[in-house]
Amino acid sequence: MATRNYSLVSLLVLLYVFTSHAQLTANFYSSSCPNLESIVQSATETAVRSNSRTPASLLRLFFHDCFVQGCDASVLLVDAGGEQTARANRNLQALDVIEAIKSAVEASCNGTVSCADVLALATRDGVVLSGGPSWTVLLGRQDATTASEEEANRNLPGPSSSLSFLINLFAGKGLNLQELVALSGAHTVGFAPCRAFRTHIYNESNIDTEFAISARANCPFEGGDDILSPLDVTTRAVFDNAYYTNLVSLRGLFHSDQELFNNGPADSIVQSYVASGSVFFRDFAAAMVKLGNISPPAGSSVEIRRVCSRVN
Structure with missing residues (x-):
């Protein structure tokens, strides 16, 4: 019975993802x-020329939007x-x-394009402008009228998340281990x-010693909570x-990052992306479509x- 229930849940998740896909063109x-x-x-x-951090900020917005009640621009709502x-x-x-x-879109197409679709397109363009892959953004989303702090706290992973937690969280959104990585x-x-x-x-011990010492120079043991460090110190x-x-060099900044290469099931996927940037680009683009x-x-x-x- 447990096996049949699991299969039913998996089927419902897949139907949910593919049905939403059919609604977008x-x-x-x-x-x-x-x-x-x-x-x-x-x-x-224009935004990227003004601030080189914009692509990363757009990616964060898009991910955090889609993981909480779907890709509906709820994360953009300013609401107590x-x-x-x-x-x-x-x-x-x-x-x-x-x-x-x-605002620029409204000037040409008043009341026509959703904020969720604007975010999806801008995120793709930001990735391309920072040297990443492109993909066809499927469109036709609508915007939420409500947003929930409780839902966000329940659905968004944190930097100390374990790999098992991440796998289960992503699976609940119809995303597999490869897409997680x-x-x-x-x-x-x-x-x-x-x-x-x-x-x-x-x-923690699953970190390169020299990298840890270097990171500590910009992050004191006490205080300085908001001091920023790059997630990727290389580029x-x-x-x-x-x-x-x-990650292979044990230089992941977050615990959750290093969990992807820590003698676990994600190790081989990480190594495949080290071996081929084009494979990573292909899989990232496909995963972004599925996320969207x-x-x-x-x-x-x-x-x-x-x-x-x-x-409104």
């Missing part, structure tokens, strides 16, 4: 907003008790970037605050496969928000 706005992709690309380029107050959403960046892009490669760009990795660099602003090379297909629960209240930070 690459040409969703071909008639209603034909210049959408060029508008978003131009505005994203909303997702932005959750533990994993401290100091979210690029919220202003999405608002600026949305590929999506974690987003940490090839971006920075993290000292509080997120202090325990790993001071108290911090370039989207490449150096993140995985760092996670829909809000059936019956959710949705709309096309004109301003991403608030409901």
